[in-house]
Each structure stands twice: as structure tokens, then as C-alpha cells.
Amino acid sequence: MKLAAPALVILGLLVACGSAQAVEPDEILPDAAMEQRARSISSGLRCLVCQNQSIDDSNAPLARDLRVLVRERLKAGDSDAQVMQFVEDRYGEFVLLRPPLSWRTILLWAAPPFALLLAVWMSARAWRRRQTRAAGSGAKPENLTPEEEARLQQILSNDEGGSTASRS
Amino acid sequence: MTIELGHFALVLALLMAIFQMVVPAYGARIRDPRLMAVAEPAALCQFGLLLVSFLALTIAYVTSDFSVANVANNSHSTKPLLYRISGVWGNHEGSMVLWVLILALFGAAVAAFGRNLPATLKANVLAVQASIAVAFILFIVLTSNPFLRVDPPPADGNGLNPILQDPALAFHPPFLYAGYVGFSIAYSFAVAALIDGRIDAAWARWVRPWTLAAWMCLTIGIAMGSWWAYYELGWGGWWFWDPVENASFMPWLAGTALLHSALVMEKRDALKVWTVLLAILTFSLSLMGTFLVRSGILTSVHAFAVDPKRGVFVLAIMTLFTGGALALFALRARDLRQGGIFAPISREGSLVLNNILLTTACATVFVGTLYPLLLESLTGDKISVGPPYFDWTFGPLMVPLLLALPFGPFLAWKRGDAYAAAQRLAFAAFAAVVVMALGWAFIHRGPVLAPFGLALGVFVMLGSVSDLAWRARFGSVPLGEAWRRLRGLPRSAIGTTLAHFGVGMMVVGVVATSAYREEKILVMKPGEQVSIHGYDITFRGVAPSTGPNYREETGVFDVARGSVPVTRLEPGRRIYDMPPEPTTEAGINAGWRGDLYVVLGDAQAQGGYAVRVYFNPLVRFIWLGAVVMFIAGGVSLSDRRLRVGAPGRAKRIAAAPAE
Numbered sequence: 001m002k003l004a005a006p007a008l009v010i011l012g013l014l015v016a017c018g019s020a021q022a023v024e025p026d027e028i029l030p031d032a033a034m035e036q037r038a039r040s041i042s043s044g045l046r047c048l049v050c051q052n053q054s055i056d057d058s059n060a061p062l063a064r065d066l067r068v069l070v071r072e073r074l075k076a077g078d079s080d081a082q083v084m085q086f087v088e089d090r091y092g093e094f095v096l097l098r099p100p101l102s103w104r105t106i107l108l109w110a111a112p113p114f115a116l117l118l119a120v121w122m123s124a125r126a127w128r129r130r131q132t133r134a135a136g137s138g139a140k141p142e143n144l145t146p147e148e149e150a151r152l153q154q155i156l157s158n159d160e161g162g163s164t165a166s167r168s
Numbered sequence: 169m170t171i172e173l174g175h176f177a178l179v180l181a182l183l184m185a186i187f188q189m190v191v192p193a194y195g196a197r198i199r200d201p202r203l204m205a206v207a208e209p210a211a212l213c214q215f216g217l218l219l220v221s222f223l224a225l226t227i228a229y230v231t232s233d234f235s236v237a238n239v240a241n242n243s244h245s246t247k248p249l250l251y252r253i254s255g256v257w258g259n260h261e262g263s264m265v266l267w268v269l270i271l272a273l274f275g276a277a278v279a280a281f282g283r284n285l286p287a288t289l290k291a292n293v294l295a296v297q298a299s300i301a302v303a304f305i306l307f308i309v310l311t312s313n314p315f316l317r318v319d320p321p322p323a324d325g326n327g328l329n330p331i332l333q334d335p336a337l338a339f340h341p342p343f344l345y346a347g348y349v350g351f352s353i354a355y356s357f358a359v360a361a362l363i364d365g366r367i368d369a370a371w372a373r374w375v376r377p378w379t380l381a382a383w384m385c386l387t388i389g390i391a392m393g394s395w396w397a398y399y400e401l402g403w404g405g406w407w408f409w410d411p412v413e414n415a416s417f418m419p420w421l422a423g424t425a426l427l428h429s430a431l432v433m434e435k436r437d438a439l440k441v442w443t444v445l446l447a448i449l450t451f452s453l454s455l456m457g458t459f460l461v462r463s464g465i466l467t468s469v470h471a472f473a474v475d476p477k478r479g480v481f482v483l484a485i486m487t488l489f490t491g492g493a494l495a496l497f498a499l500r501a502r503d504l505r506q507g508g509i510f511a512p513i514s515r516e517g518s519l520v521l522n523n524i525l526l527t528t529a530c531a532t533v534f535v536g537t538l539y540p541l542l543l544e545s546l547t548g549d550k551i552s553v554g555p556p557y558f559d560w561t562f563g564p565l566m567v568p569l570l571l572a573l574p575f576g577p578f579l580a581w582k583r584g585d586a587y588a589a590a591q592r593l594a595f596a597a598f599a600a601v602v603v604m605a606l607g608w609a610f611i612h613r614g615p616v617l618a619p620f621g622l623a624l625g626v627f628v629m630l631g632s633v634s635d636l637a638w639r640a641r642f643g644s645v646p647l648g649e650a651w652r653r654l655r656g657l658p659r660s661a662i663g664t665t666l667a668h669f670g671v672g673m674m675v676v677g678v679v680a681t682s683a684y685r686e687e688k689i690l691v692m693k694p695g696e697q698v699s700i701h702g703y704d705i706t707f708r709g710v711a712p713s714t715g716p717n718y719r720e721e722t723g724v725f726d727v728a729r730g731s732v733p734v735t736r737l738e739p740g741r742r743i744y745d746m747p748p749e750p751t752t753e754a755g756i757n758a759g760w761r762g763d764l765y766v767v768l769g770d771a772q773a774q775g776g777y778a779v780r781v782y783f784n785p786l787v788r789f790i791w792l793g794a795v796v797m798f799i800a801g802g803v804s805l806s807d808r809r810l811r812v813g814a815p816g817r818a819k820r821i822a823a824a825p826a827e
Contacts, residue, residue: 022403023689024689024769024770024778025689025690025691025772025778026691028689043555044554044556046552046554051410052408052409052410052411052552052554053408054554054555057403057405092550093549093550093551094550094551094552095552096551096552097552097553097554097555097556097557098554098556098557098560099551099552099553099557104543104547104549104551105539105551107535107539108535108536108539108551108553108557109561111531111532111535111539112528112531112532112535112561112562112565115527115528115531115532115535116524116525116528116565119523119524119527119528120524123520123523123524126442127512127520130438130509131509134509
């Protein structure tokens with residue numbers, strides 16, 4: 001974070017991969033649909049010698065080899081999944097930018113839904129606790145008398161000058 | 169001589185910070201007003217000393233004093249003045265000096281503008297602030313001293329990495345640091361409140377402007393970095409989910425959540441414990457970013473500091489401040505009494521939802537960033553967590569957030585009326601549905617969900633404007649009257665609308681450019697033409713040129729629409745003299761509908777050049793959205809109510825007739 005976040009990204013590219021210009025004109029397949037498939041597969045494969053970059057974005061020689069390889073497999077009639085599997089078998093799981101679900105990555109994939117559930121559960125608990133405490137102390141904020149409501153509106157509109165006042 | 173003066177001032181600043189850390193805190197403990205009062209001059213003095221120190225280093229850079237090791241390693245005499253100055257923070261040591269300077273600036277600002285803070289709170293805040301300064305100045309002096317001489321001095325320096333020689337990047341780090349370090353104020357306030365064991369709505373009112381200012385700087389800092397990457401990278405990418413970017417994005421997410429929860433605390437005296445925790449976490453994430461980048465834990469080039477001594481030092485600082493504050497929190501949080509209650513459908517409820525989603529998003533980025541590092545250090549297994557992971561996890565969290573966003577301002581505090589809010593958003597929802605339908609009907613490429621994303625952005629934009637329109641009663645009262653009402657609305661309300669509008673703009677820009685980008689990659693010879701999105705682009709040839717410290721090959725492209733000439737684009741490839749590294753300069757024709765983006769590639773063996781032509785629709789909305797958010801923060805800050813110590817005006821507002 002200290003220095004220019006993307007600056008460092010780019011620095012990485014420059015040092016490891018030269019200036020970032022990826023797919024060369026001579027690599028492009030004549031079949032536009034197949035080329036499109038190749039591009040979307042490429043963007044999910046990591047350039048192994050670069051810093052956090054897909055082979056679609058990198059002009060490192062290795063990335064170029066991989067792009068050509070992907071296109072060759074497609075021309076040979078492989079499905080997208082088969083191409084991915086082929087590259088993974090050769091280079092290992094590290095090459096996949098979206099880590100597949102396995103015992104090693106279970107926590108990685110479970111973390112976001114777990115964090116969401118935890119946050120919802122904690123908020124609900126805190127809310128319930130507030131409600132019961134308020135009920136215990138006899139406060140019934142929901143049922144204000146019309147006079148109280150009017151007074152409240154006045155106070156709030158003075159303070160806020162806006163949202164709640166606009167409801168009147 | 170000046171460099172020794174700077175060195176000396178840095179050490180004096182360290183002593184001053186120790187003094188500022190110890191004496192006022194002790195004074196606050198024994199309730200001695202004289203001891204507490206020293207915090208104020210100490211903070212100002214510490215800032216003054218660090219300023220001297222920073223200026224001394226800057227002078228060494230401007231005058232190219234290569235007898236200073238740091239200057240010799242990172243500067244060069246042929247560099248233009250701007251980059252000689254920005255070179256000060258373009259390296260590890262100098263950037264740390266800037267870091268503590270901004271830290272001291274914020275401390276001095278609290279000392280100068282916090283005149284009506286309670287004495288003990290102010291003393292504790294400044295003492296905590298000073299303790300952070302002590303840690304980081306020690307870090308500089310012991311491991312990263314920029315004031316060391318080299319003997320004999322080299323004839324010229326090693327130069328600044330050419331990709332850092334760019335106007336946007338010159339100002340990117342100061343804004344970014346102001347953001348990170350600005351959150352230290354929220355942290356100091358939180359720790360001071362925990363030490364004091366007392367916290368109330370007034371606390372939130374004091375904390376909010378500082379948090380807002382820091383958030384503004386971080387927003388614009390991140391946007392600048394993204395914009396720079398867009399035009400400098402050479403293929404128009406603007407966000408990479410790189411660990412270093414995530415390091416700046418996590419404090420932003422947490423800080424955004426903090427802004428919203430502090431609002432609940434200020435208005436309704438609720439969510440106190442949570443707000444304090446969030447204040448601690450936000451700054452802790454900033455510290456973690458420092459650790460990630462400074463320690464060298466992110467492989468190789470990302471870390472300028474490969475020395476493990478530095479890594480361990482920053483890790484210790486991070487552990488101390490995060491762990492210490494969390495321990496204090498665990499001890500004292502029970503003392504903080506919870507405030508007002510509210511129904512689930514209410515302004516508070518919507519802000520809680522905002523906090524749930526933003527903190528979950530932050531946790532997702534956190535896990536995605538650290539998991540590969542952790543896995544590798546524990547088991548040695550290497551996995552990649554790249555953009556697809558974040559698309560799958562972060563993306564879905566943003567959908568409910570954006571859907572709910574426009575409802576928030578329409579709900580009343582304590583108990584809101586969702587049905588009424590929905591009615592008032594009917595126009596925005598209708599427009600969004602129209603956009604979605606048009607998208608599905610007429611755009612036959614890109615992901616099938618893209619029109620939904622565009623509609624979501626439009627809904628947020630129009631929904632936030634609807635709030636102001638409703639408050640000013642556009643449509644139900646004469647236009648002049650509505651305008652008068654609009655002008656009379658509090659600035660904070662206008663700031664809210666603007667900020668949310670900016671978010672909507674950003675969503676539209678992100679979706680449009682990700683889904684509907686067009687590209688042509690081909691070999692072009694002079695005289696040849698290529699068409700993209702209605703533009704005809706003719707390649708005229710390549711001409712060599714030279715700059716102050718680089719040589720460039722410039723491609724010349726004439727752009728026309730039909731027979732009407734539009735512009736001439738001159739993308740180039742530069743080789744810098746020192747260090748001799750290449751950069752790509754894209755040729756960009758910016759417009760409202762999108763950017764035409766041309767990149768000159770390698771010369772081909774069989775003649776001609778590789779050329780990449782892109783059309784990035786609505787891509788400007790991404791950064792314009794950030795600029796609008798920045799302005800929104802400024803508008804909100806200018807609200808009299810937030811300016812502590814403006815009671816006269818506040819009374820007049822109160823006296824104004826409620827509608």
C-alpha cells in the first residue's frame with residue numbers, strides 16, 4: 001500500500017514480463033468464436049513468472065507459449081474444461097486464478113458466506129438484546145402518542161432539516 | 169549540511185513524540201490540566217520538526233545531492249523537477265518520512281482545531297496519536313534512515329523507475345497516505361474513549377469529520393492509482409485485485425462502513441460498541457497494508473523492502489497497535505452502554521445492513537488476499553487467488569448493497585416505511601427497468617447479466633437524486649420554490665446524495681467497460697485503416713522523438729468518423745535513459761460515450777507494427793464517480809453542523825421554521 005498500489009503491480013510486470021502487451025496479432029485464431037473462448041480461458045490462467053497476472057494480460061514468453069498452447073488444444077477440439085484440465089495437469093493448481101474447491105481451499109471459499117452469516121447473526125442478536133432490554137425498562141418507543149410523535153418530528157426536522165421532516 | 173539538519177530534526181521529533189505520548193496521558197490519568205495541556209504545543213512542535221526533516225530531504229532531491237545514499241539510489245540529475253520532488257516518496261525510506269509527516273499533520277490539526285474537545289479526551293487522543301508516531305519514527309531511524317551519507321558520492325544517481333515518472337502518480341501516494349494515516353485519528357479517538365471508559369454521541373460528531381476527510385483522500389488516492397494504471401499499463405485495465413491494491417481497498421471498505429455507523433451513533437446514540445471496534449479495525453487494516461507492502465511478504469518486486477528486519481519491525485508495530493487496542497476493547501467494551509432501539513425497517517436498520525455487507529466484503533478481500541500467503545507458509549502449497557475469485561465472492565455482496573442503497577435515505581430513524589420509500593423510488597426503479605429492457609433488446613453481446621448491472625447503477629444514481637428531489641418537493645411545488653428548498657437543505661444531505669450518485673456512476677462505468685469493451689488486435693502498415701465502434705483509424709507511420717530523459721517511438725494515427733476528422737492519436741513506446749526501461753504510452757481519445765484507446769506494439773518481422781485498438785465504453789464514469797464522491801465528502805464537510813465550534817449558525821438553523 002505504501003507506494004502507489006498499481007505502481008508496484010506494474011513494476012512487477014515490467015521487471016518480470018516486460019511492458020504489458022498481451023495477445024499478439026499472429027496468435028489470433030481465424031475462428032472468432034473459438035478465439036473468444038481462448039480469451040476467456042486465458043484470463044483464468046496465471047502467468048507463472050509474473051506477479052498476479054493472467055496470461056491474457058502478460059507478454060512474458062511463457063505466457064505467450066501458454067496462450068498458443070490453449071489455442072492449439074481448442075483447435076484440436078477440446079472443450080473449455082478439457083483445456084483447463086490439460087494446463088492444470090502440466091503446471092499444477094497454481095496456474096488457476098480461480099482456485100478449485102478442495103480441502104485446501106475450503107476455508108477460502110467458505111469464508112465469505114460464513115462472514116455474512118456471522119454478521120447477520122451478530123446483528124440480530126444485538127438487536128434482540130436491545131429490544132428485550134428496552135421492554136424490560138418499560139420503554140415503548142414504537143407506540144408514541146400523537147403529541148409525542150409531533151414533538152419528535154419537530155425535533156428531528158430541526159436537527160436534520162430533511163428526510164424525516166419531508167415525511168410530514 | 170541541510171541533510172544533517174533534517175536528520176537531527178527527525179530525532180528531535182522522536183523525542184517530542186515520546187514526550188507527547190507520556191506526559192498528557194499521565195496528566196489525563198491524574199486529572200492535571202497543566203500536564204494535559206502540553207499535548208497541544210507538543211503536537212504542533214512535532215509536526216514542525218517533521219516538516220523540517222521532510223523539507224531537508226526534499227532539498228537534497230531537488231538539488232540532486234548524491235552524497236546522500238537515498239538520493240543517489242533513487243534520483244537522477246536529468247529528471248524533471250516534478251519527478252525529483254515526487255522521487256522523495258517514490259522509495260521506501262522517503263515514503264515512510266512522508267507517512268509520519270502526514271501522521272503528525274493530522275495530530276497537529278486535532279491540536280489546532282479541537283479547541284472544544286473535553287480536555288481529557290483531547291490529551292488521550294494526542295497521546296495515542298504520538299505513540300503511533302514514536303513507533304514509526306523509530307522504524308525510520310533504526311531500519312530505514314534516508315539521511316545517511318555515502319562516501320565517495322557517485323557522479324550521478326540510479327534514477328527513479330520510469331513508470332513512476334507520471335503526474336498522476338506523483339500525487340497518488342500523498343493522497344493515499346493521507347487516507348490511511350487519517351484513519352489513525354479515528355483509532356486514537358476510539359482508544360482514548362476506551363481508556364476514558366466514556367463515549368457518547370458527541371464523540372461520534374468529533375470523529376466523523378476526520379474519518380470523512382481521510383475517506384475522501386483514500387477515495388481519490390485509489391482512483392488516481394487506478395486511472396494511472398489505465399493509461400500507463402497499455403491495455404486499459406483499471407483494477408487487478410492485486411494484494412497491494414487490496415491493501416488499500418480494505419481500509420476503504422472498513423472506513424466507508426465506519427462513516428455510516430458513526431452516523432447512527434451520532435444521531436441515535438446506538439451502535440457504539442460496533443463503531444469503536446470499526447474505528448480500531450479500519451486503522452489496523454491500514455497498518456496491515458503497511459506490513460504487507462513493507463515486509464516483503466508479497467513476493468519479490470512488490471516489496472521495495474526485502475530486508476526481513478524491516479518486516480519484523482512493522483509486524484511488531486502492527487501486532488502492538490491492533491492487539492493492544494483490541495485487548496483494551498475486550499476489557500472495556502462492556503462499560504459502553506448501548507443506546508436507542510429501532511425497528512429493522514428504519515434508517516438505523518438500513519445502515520446496519522450497509523455495515524453487514526461492507527464488512528463482509530472487507531472480510532472477503534481480506535481472506536482472498538491473505539489465504540494464499542497463509543497456506544503457503546503453513547503447508548508450502550501454492551495457490552492463486554485471482555480476479556475470478558473476487559468476481560464470484562465480492563460481486564454478489566455488492567448486489568444487495570446497491571439495491572438497498574437508495575432506500576436508506578428515504579427511511580425515517582427508529583421506524584421507517586418501506587412501502588412509502590418504494591413509492592418514492594418508483595421513478596428510479598422504472599428508469600432502471602427501462603435500461604435493463606433496452607439492454608436486453610438491443611445489445612446482443614457481452615454477459616447476459618450486464619444489463620442488470622447497468623440498471624443497478626442507474627437505479628442508484630436516480631434513486632439518490634430522488635431523495636433530494638423529494639425533500640425539495642420537485643413536482644409538487646412550483647419550480648422556484650423547490651429550488652429554494654433545495655438550496656436550504658443541509659449540506660450533509662446534499663453530500664450524501666452526491667456520494668451515492670458517485671457510487672452509481674462507478675457501477676455504470678465498471679459494468680459497461682467490463683461487459684462491452686471492443687478490441688482489435690492486428691498488424692498495421694502505414695496507410696492502412698481499421699474501424700472500431702464507428703471510428704475509422706488510419707495509421708500514418710512511426711516517428712522517433714526525444715524527451716528530457718527518454719527516447720520515444722511515436723505512432724501517428726488519424727481518427728475520423730465517416731468523413732469527419734476527430735483527432736490525431738500519438739501512442740508511443742519510450743525507453744528511459746536511467747534506468748533504461750521501456751514504458752508504453754497509450755493514445756487515448758476520451759469522450760462521454762467511451763474512450764478510444766490505441767497502443768503501439770512491436771515492429772513485425774514482415775513489416776508493419778502490432779497495433780491494439782480498444783473502445784472502452786463509459787470508462788470515464790469509474791473515475792468521475794470517484795471524483796464526485798470526493799466532492800461529496802467536501803460538501804458534507806462544509807456542513808456547519810459538522811464543523812465543531814459553530815454554535816451560532818446551528819442555532820439559526822434550529823430557529824428556521826420547520827416546514
